[in-house]
Amino acid sequence: MQTIRTVCAHDCPDMCSLLVQVDNGRVVRIQGDPDHPLTAGFACGKVNRDMELVHSPERLTTPLRRTGPKGSGTFAPIAWGDALDEITARWKAIIDKDGPMGILGYAYSAHQGLMNRGLMNGLFHALGTSRLWGGTVCDSCAEAAWDSVVGPVGGADPESIVESDLVVCWGSDLHATAVHLWAKVEEARARGAQLIVIDPRRTRAAKAADWYLPIRIGTDSALALGVMHILVRDGKTDEAYITSHTTGFDRVRAEVLPRFTPAYTAEITGLTESDVERFAAMYGSAKKSFIRIGFGMSRFTYGGNNLRTVTMLPGVTGAYGRYGGGALLATAASFDLNYNAVRKPSGPVATRTINHLKLGEALLTLNDPPICALFIAANNPAVTNPDTTKMRAALARDDLFTVVHDPFLSVTAKYADIVLPATTYLETEDFYRSYGTYYMQYGNKVIEPRGQAWSNIRLTQELAKRMGLTDPVFSMSQPDILKEMFRGAKGTAAEYDPATLPTQGPVSIGHRNGQEFRTPSGKMEFASDTLPYWQPDPADTKQYPLQLLTAPGYFQSHTAFSGVGFLRRREGAPYAVLHPDDAAVRGLTDGQKVRLHNDCGEIGLILHVRDEVQPGVILVPGQRPDNEAVTGTVNMLCADTYTDMGEGATYQSTWLEVRAW
Numbered sequence: 001m002q003t004i005r006t007v008c009a010h011d012c013p014d015m016c017s018l019l020v021q022v023d024n025g026r027v028v029r030i031q032g033d034p035d036h037p038l039t040a041g042f043a044c045g046k047v048n049r050d051m052e053l054v055h056s057p058e059r060l061t062t063p064l065r066r067t068g069p070k071g072s073g074t075f076a077p078i079a080w081g082d083a084l085d086e087i088t089a090r091w092k093a094i095i096d097k098d099g100p101m102g103i104l105g106y107a108y109s110a111h112q113g114l115m116n117r118g119l120m121n122g123l124f125h126a127l128g129t130s131r132l133w134g135g136t137v138c139d140s141c142a143e144a145a146w147d148s149v150v151g152p153v154g155g156a157d158p159e160s161i162v163e164s165d166l167v168v169c170w171g172s173d174l175h176a177t178a179v180h181l182w183a184k185v186e187e188a189r190a191r192g193a194q195l196i197v198i199d200p201r202r203t204r205a206a207k208a209a210d211w212y213l214p215i216r217i218g219t220d221s222a223l224a225l226g227v228m229h230i231l232v233r234d235g236k237t238d239e240a241y242i243t244s245h246t247t248g249f250d251r252v253r254a255e256v257l258p259r260f261t262p263a264y265t266a267e268i269t270g271l272t273e274s275d276v277e278r279f280a281a282m283y284g285s286a287k288k289s290f291i292r293i294g295f296g297m298s299r300f301t302y303g304g305n306n307l308r309t310v311t312m313l314p315g316v317t318g319a320y321g322r323y324g325g326g327a328l329l330a331t332a333a334s335f336d337l338n339y340n341a342v343r344k345p346s347g348p349v350a351t352r353t354i355n356h357l358k359l360g361e362a363l364l365t366l367n368d369p370p371i372c373a374l375f376i377a378a379n380n381p382a383v384t385n386p387d388t389t390k391m392r393a394a395l396a397r398d399d400l401f402t403v404v405h406d407p408f409l410s411v412t413a414k415y416a417d418i419v420l421p422a423t424t425y426l427e428t429e430d431f432y433r434s435y436g437t438y439y440m441q442y443g444n445k446v447i448e449p450r451g452q453a454w455s456n457i458r459l460t461q462e463l464a465k466r467m468g469l470t471d472p473v474f475s476m477s478q479p480d481i482l483k484e485m486f487r488g489a490k491g492t493a494a495e496y497d498p499a500t501l502p503t504q505g506p507v508s509i510g511h512r513n514g515q516e517f518r519t520p521s522g523k524m525e526f527a528s529d530t531l532p533y534w535q536p537d538p539a540d541t542k543q544y545p546l547q548l549l550t551a552p553g554y555f556q557s558h559t560a561f562s563g564v565g566f567l568r569r570r571e572g573a574p575y576a577v578l579h580p581d582d583a584a585v586r587g588l589t590d591g592q593k594v595r596l597h598n599d600c601g602e603i604g605l606i607l608h609v610r611d612e613v614q615p616g617v618i619l620v621p622g623q624r625p626d627n628e629a630v631t632g633t634v635n636m637l638c639a640d641t642y643t644d645m646g647e648g649a650t651y652q653s654t655w656l657e658v659r660a661w
């Protein structure tokens, strides 16, 4: 029996260090690493089952060529050499005819390794193909909103939370999305901190909080402005901090805050006036208030404004200046590595860029040249993209040559012409930096690849060679690529020697200074082009009575976990949650099959009738593949429209009706 330290590569902010026990080439146990201060010896309930993921009988073991209609999932095994010959011949023919922009290829977030993900994107950059603007399906709006206030830099260190006196989980269900931060919150509470959860859903975290504020969905900016109004009224602002570290507050104070009275704020948010007053009083009195901001509040038509307004609050009280205070959305922007070494080894500065959430539209409509070849790794857009029906119509194009590299035959892979078996993170080396903590770590390979699976790195380097690319990173080992990523690195990360990192375990770039601001002014910016304000969803989106609330499933946070039968069973069949009042007026009962529909489409799910959601809202957790549902998948109901900032997806500005199946 051998124990090997590695890193969890799932799309999760915690980026746990793991100790994996291997017996005879099989993973037999996965535990959290006790030497990592945040992982602290435990892995979450999903990943401590990853031996079932890596050894799943559903894993792909050989390359496959399609033998039936696109989407049918009918394939026959082929040899790696034949698959690569066919792929490179098709790509070269497209380049000869239309130029490289007739190809679109990318790797996305299901594997968080900087090399497995970055080098694949570097291949397509070097070829000069059309490029994907990835992340608009997820975090581009949230990032744009955060950056507009604070700049492209990480937020408060999650490890500082133990010194906080007030923790506010705002639209963030730590039980589902950052379970190790929850452990730090409990440590802070043991020292006397209060925990407030603000969420339209009574989540597990909400049930365990000292105080739960059931805010009306999509009204976060109004509550933040109402709190600022009271802080100004009651003289609880930190004027010295505002003067020395921020810009634009005088305009917000004069032009916006007067109308956000407690009564107006209560009317918008659905909270009581006394709750708005009490929350503002607690926030204003705390010395080290820590806000954990969830990404969900950004996934509305005006979601960018929601998130940026909440981000401003610690600037009003000066909490950004104190360790244990401030706000945390993400940390990734503070790792100043030389990512371009792998992502942009060569190739034109600019080519055609395609927004991730408009991928289906682009494949169906772009000309001059049309996209004739698509390559996808570590992504399942046939389930996770909005307007999934359009996405699938695009993937079904007969004249689109599609290659998918994945450990499983995902819904997207079923549309491919060639499917290539991918390794999981336990079968490849890589380097990781967290997006929710300040740790980075080298992840070791734990077992040999299953069957004929290849890592993204191996596949990239082989394709690069066959396509005639000579950039040195396409023939380097992982430790040598790591050295390239540290050549030209800046900040604290640059203080580490990449030669020692493969054996060093987790290392932190965290610090005890106040929040850094990387805005044009060098200060926190309350008002830039537009003032913060609150706006409801546009009237033309509200043709149906129920608003969609989406959230990660506790055991199926990504479709990447759908390869583990135990986790599928723990999560249960894909379901929707409706308030008892809304169920009663429609004559619906708990456990029955229901049809959710709007102008985009219809899907079938199991109904749960529970008061964890408010009247007027329907919750659908997780993005589950169709074969697990009555029919369809939730993103078939969501339009591919843009948020107000960052051209992100508006999943929660989706309105619909529900009826008996």
Ligand code: SF4
Pocket (backbone or CB within 6 Å): 008, 009, 010, 012, 013, 014, 015, 016, 043, 044, 045, 046, 047, 048, 178, 179, 180
């Ligand atoms: S909490 Fe997140 S990083 Fe940690 S093991 Fe689970 S999925 Fe991986």
